[in-house]
Amino acid sequence: MAQTDTVTRILDTAEVLFAERGFAETSLRTITSKARVNLAAVNYHFGSKKALIQAVFARYLDPFTERFHGALDALEARHPDGTIPLEELLESMARTVLEVPAERHSLKVFMKLLGLAYSQAQGHLRRYIQEEYGSVFTRFTELVRRATPELPDAERFWRLHFVLGTVIFTLSGLDALRDIAEKDYGEHVSVRDLVRRLRPVVVAALNAPLPEAPMANRAEAS
Amino acid sequence: MAQTDTVTRILDTAEVLFAERGFAETSLRTITSKARVNLAAVNYHFGSKKALIQAVFARYLDPFTERFHGALDALEARHPDGTIPLEELLESMARTVLEVPAERHSLKVFMKLLGLAYSQAQGHLRRYIQEEYGSVFTRFTELVRRATPELPDAERFWRLHFVLGTVIFTLSGLDALRDIAEKDYGEHVSVRDLVRRLRPVVVAALNAPLPEAPMANRAEAS
DNA sequence: GTACGTTTCAAACAATCGTTTCCATCGAGG
DNA sequence: CCTCGATGGAAACGATTGTTTGAAACGTAC
Numbered sequence: 001m002a003q004t005d006t007v008t009r010i011l012d013t014a015e016v017l018f019a020e021r022g023f024a025e026t027s028l029r030t031i032t033s034k035a036r037v038n039l040a041a042v043n044y045h046f047g048s049k050k051a052l053i054q055a056v057f058a059r060y061l062d063p064f065t066e067r068f069h070g071a072l073d074a075l076e077a078r079h080p081d082g083t084i085p086l087e088e089l090l091e092s093m094a095r096t097v098l099e100v101p102a103e104r105h106s107l108k109v110f111m112k113l114l115g116l117a118y119s120q121a122q123g124h125l126r127r128y129i130q131e132e133y134g135s136v137f138t139r140f141t142e143l144v145r146r147a148t149p150e151l152p153d154a155e156r157f158w159r160l161h162f163v164l165g166t167v168i169f170t171l172s173g174l175d176a177l178r179d180i181a182e183k184d185y186g187e188h189v190s191v192r193d194l195v196r197r198l199r200p201v202v203v204a205a206l207n208a209p210l211p212e213a214p215m216a217n218r219a220e221a222s
Numbered sequence: 223m224a225q226t227d228t229v230t231r232i233l234d235t236a237e238v239l240f241a242e243r244g245f246a247e248t249s250l251r252t253i254t255s256k257a258r259v260n261l262a263a264v265n266y267h268f269g270s271k272k273a274l275i276q277a278v279f280a281r282y283l284d285p286f287t288e289r290f291h292g293a294l295d296a297l298e299a300r301h302p303d304g305t306i307p308l309e310e311l312l313e314s315m316a317r318t319v320l321e322v323p324a325e326r327h328s329l330k331v332f333m334k335l336l337g338l339a340y341s342q343a344q345g346h347l348r349r350y351i352q353e354e355y356g357s358v359f360t361r362f363t364e365l366v367r368r369a370t371p372e373l374p375d376a377e378r379f380w381r382l383h384f385v386l387g388t389v390i391f392t393l394s395g396l397d398a399l400r401d402i403a404e405k406d407y408g409e410h411v412s413v414r415d416l417v418r419r420l421r422p423v424v425v426a427a428l429n430a431p432l433p434e435a436p437m438a439n440r441a442e443a444s
Numbered sequence: 445g446t447a448c449g450t451t452t453c454a455a456a457c458a459a460t461c462g463t464t465t466c467c468a469t470c471g472a473g474g
Numbered sequence: 475c476c477t478c479g480a481t482g483g484a485a486a487c488g489a490t491t492g493t494t495t496g497a498a499a500c501g502t503a504c
Contacts, residue, residue: 006451022342024246028492038453043493045451118395119341120244126398154407158419161399162388166427169387170380173340176348177383185376196433197380204430205388208422214415228481249461260483265463267481 007045009035015056019112023053023120054128060110065136068096086147094195107191115172163202229267231257237278241334245275245342276350282332287358290318308369316417329413337394385424
């Protein structure tokens with residue numbers, strides 16, 4: 001139908017502009033004019049700008065969670081003892097993250113959006129993502145827990161976010177970094193190349209020795 | 223003078239609001255009313271909103287670069303051979319980052335601002351920071367190069383940005399993460415505690431084994 | 445062909461934005 | 475006392491924002 005055409009044209013244009021400039025810096029007029037669609041179409045089809053932003057994310061995250069659940073199902077089936085090696089877990093997640101947007105040639109956009117979701121205040125976005133897609137992440141962390149029984153729970157929690165930061169930060173700022181790297185080392189870096197470089201770093205970070213015991217608790221500016 | 227009072231009151235208010243909501247989401251009216259100064263004061267003292275944003279950063283980065291240069295001078299004096307151990311370099315940087323905003327009890331704000339500087343498009347900001355403060359970073363990376371001669375240049379470049387992502391991502395999203403961690407593990411985390419946890423992870427990431435040789439060059443969606 | 449629900453369109457809405465203007469106020473120097 | 479440059483303050487500027495409106499255009503079923 002014609003609706004689908006307008007809706008997808010809005011989404012296709014919006015995700016690119018959001019990724020390039022951020023949410024607040026992208027007006028509905030910029031989106032609709034570039035998408036060759038009437039201004040009112042956004043509010044008609046999505047209801048509001050907030051809802052459009054969430055729809056942009058849903059188009060990536062819905063297939064991602066579905067595939068990732070499937071991938072974890074397969075992994076659990078191959079390891080009936082319930083303990084999946086850490087490398088396989090990471091590998092599975094990486095593959096899923098790469099697969100989903102690859103079909104629309106928009107891995108870069110997906111990564112930038114993930115970066116924005118974390119950095120931009122946009123309270124509603126973080127809440128929406130947390131409520132809508134938190135369950136997959138919970139399942140994943142539980143599997144990581146079984147894979148790394150020697151790590152204290154709190155330590156594992158923080159280290160998972162450390163490497164999450166590494167990946168999102170790197171892949172979402174990829175363009176700028178790639179330009180610098182290319183200028184300084186003349187080497188062209190593909191996303192797959194970057195993932196190859198990331199793997200040993202992530203594994204080493206998760207397997208790092210435990211920190212020294214904390215000193216006496218000192219108050220800290222909050 | 224009265225000028226100084228107005229200027230610092232604007233800066234104090236602006237940096238907090240920017241850190242909480244981002245730049246585009248913080249209006250000059252919100253800043254000036256909360257700071258109890260006239261709306262026109264911002265344009266009078268700073269010239270524009272862009273200039274105010276840069277001034278907020280300069281108030282942190284100017285003392286930071288000065289101290290960091292001094293710390294590196296001291297390190298080079300203690301190692302006349304020109305090779306400073308990696309741990310000392312990292313330690314020195316961490317200490318400087320913690321010192322500067324500690325004097326104004328605003329480490330959290332500083333970290334959030336750093337995170338915003340990377341994520342928000344705000345082209346002018348990245349350019350400003352790069353041009354104004356890029357030299358310290360260049361000096362630091364050169365010292366890291368001498369400290370890790372076994373690493374290929376490109377590999378070191380990427381790993382430095384990996385750990386930079388870890389640190390900025392973690393410390394700028396600290397509030398949200400701290401809430402989750404506190405809820406899940408009942409443990410209160412101070413910034414110093416987090417730095418203690420970060421140290422072994424960062425060292426392990428930089429010292430990770432080299433990735434396997436790349437496969438045949440495959441084109442990748444850019 | 446006519447009626448109906450859906451979608452598109454141009455126009456206007458009220459609100460907010462950054463910036464500018466103009467005048468009052470102040471304090472120091474002549 | 476008067477002057478003058480610097481600062482504070484109220485009001486308005488024009489531009490842009492997200493959203494709403496009401497009518498035109500559309501395809502479909504009777």
